[in-house]
Amino acid sequence: xxxxxxxxxxxxxxxxxxxxxxxxxxxxxxxxxxxxxxxxxxxxxxxxxxxxxxxxxxxxxxxxxxxxxxxxxxxxxxxxxxxxxxxxxxxxxxxxxxxxxxxxxxxxxxxxxxxxxxxxxxxxxxxxxxxxxxxxxxxxxxxxxxxxxxxxxxxxxxxxxxxxxxxxxxxxxxxxxxxxxxxxxxxxxxxx
Numbered sequence: 001x002x003x004x005x006x007x008x009x010x011x012x013x014x015x016x017x018x019x020x021x022x023x024x025x026x027x028x029x030x031x032x033x034x035x036x037x038x039x040x041x042x043x044x045x046x047x048x049x050x051x052x053x054x055x056x057x058x059x060x061x062x063x064x065x066x067x068x069x070x071x072x073x074x075x076x077x078x079x080x081x082x083x084x085x086x087x088x089x090x091x092x093x094x095x096x097x098x099x100x101x102x103x104x105x106x107x108x109x110x111x112x113x114x115x116x117x118x119x120x121x122x123x124x125x126x127x128x129x130x131x132x133x134x135x136x137x138x139x140x141x142x143x144x145x146x147x148x149x150x151x152x153x154x155x156x157x158x159x160x161x162x163x164x165x166x167x168x169x170x171x172x173x174x175x176x177x178x179x180x181x182x183x184x185x186x187x188x189x190x191x192x
């Protein structure tokens with residue numbers, strides 16, 4: 001009888017330890033999940049700042065400046081004075097960065113490349129293919145008051161699959177502008 005009682009005591013103690021251990025595991029998992037959720041909420045809050053009137057901002061001036069700085073650094077490596085334009089998802093300019101010695105005309109071209117990419121949600125290099133004679137968007141450059149650019153150097157900027165803005169680069173050859181804009185798009189993924 002003593003053995004049976006000891007077994008029951010041991011079994012109850014073990015069940016209690018298991019129950020306590022499970023409670024601890026669940027508690028720890030809940031705490032870790034809550035911490036992760038708080039961190040993610042903090043990141044989202046940083047990414048979607050509010051203006052003074054409460055509007056959500058998906059692409060901040062600070063991020064636009066960082067992006068322009070990264071593109072400028074790459075352009076300097078290539079020996080190119082360029083103009084870099086960053087717009088929001090509605091194609092409104094956030095920042096325009098003119099390197100010393102950039103062509104005057106590059107200002108409007110860079111702005112229009114950013115406008116085009118934001119407005120049509122595609123790179124200007126892709127639009128170039130789609131707007132060639134015989135293609136479905138042939139003649140699109142004649143719309144929107146002449147703001148549509150159909151050659152490379154404009155890229156859409158996305159975060160989590162959502163368009164948050166666009167980048168336009170002008171001042172080099174078609175290939176150089178296209179490469180710098182693609183580089184900027186890649187860098188945006190790292191800095192945003």
